[in-house]
Amino acid sequence: MKAFQLALFASIVVxxxxxxxxxxxxxxASSDDDDDDGSFKLGNGxxxxxxxxxxxxxxxxxxxxxxxxxxxxxxxxxxxGNDVTIVTDASGSIPSQTMNLVKNGNNLTGGGSGLADLxxxxxxxVLDVGGTFxxxxxxxxxxxxxxxxxxxxxxxxxxxxxxxxxxxxxxxxPCDLELEGAGEKG
Numbered sequence: 001m002k003a004f005q006l007a008l009f010a011s012i013v014v015x016x017x018x019x020x021x022x023x024x025x026x027x028x029a030s031s032d033d034d035d036d037d038g039s040f041k042l043g044n045g046x047x048x049x050x051x052x053x054x055x056x057x058x059x060x061x062x063x064x065x066x067x068x069x070x071x072x073x074x075x076x077x078x079x080x081g082n083d084v085t086i087v088t089d090a091s092g093s094i095p096s097q098t099m100n101l102v103k104n105g106n107n108l109t110g111g112g113s114g115l116a117d118l119x120x121x122x123x124x125x126v127l128d129v130g131g132t133f134x135x136x137x138x139x140x141x142x143x144x145x146x147x148x149x150x151x152x153x154x155x156x157x158x159x160x161x162x163x164x165x166x167x168x169x170x171x172x173x174p175c176d177l178e179l180e181g182a183g184e185k186g
Contacts, residue, residue, distance in 0.1 A: 039105045040137035042079050047086075049073045049145065049183035059151060059175035064167045067177070077185075084108065101133060108135035108143055115154055118161075125158035127151055127173075141185035150176045 051071045060067070074089035084101040101110040113130035128151070135145030152174035163169045 041140045044078055045185045046076050047183050047185050051179045051181040053180040056178040059170045059177050061171050106137035124156040126154040126156050128154040143183050147179045
């Protein structure tokens with residue numbers, strides 16, 4: 001059960017990262033985003049987003065230790081003008097997810113939602129996970145970002161995920177948390 005619940009948390013974070021997209025711009029396509037306005041370049045390639053702070057979390061209350069930080073989410077970035085498509089790395093039973101962000105100067109932003117179907121894990125539960133991504137470029141191919149994540153029951157019976165019997169169980173649904181960290185290419 002613990003492995004499942006750790007996978008649940010990872011699913012929520014990866015899906016939320018993937019759902020943080022949704023916005024798009026109508027900027028012209030180019031091979032990079034190194035503008036003459038002094039903004040930093042964000043190039044194509046693999047990035048690691050290291051989450052090192054959880055300033056807000058009502059999914060897991062003390063003394064529970066989730067989410068454990070630091071935590072790394074890997075993803076491949078494809079940049080086309082100011083549009084950034086991100087495909088997260090698949091991990092175990094968690095498939096890769098795709099999201100879209102918009103780069104405006106040194107700002108990276110987006111938002112959206114999606115479903116985390118836990119039926120394949122043997123739980124009759126589908127969660128609705130929404131997220132927003134608010135980042136700022138700090139150097140070429142580096143950024144700091146905050147992800148705000150909202151989790152709610154969509155369909156099924158998700159009550160097995162809520163409780164105090166196991167430390168990985170969430171304390172309530174719906175719930176929300178905020179994750180902060182830094183990403184860089186490499």
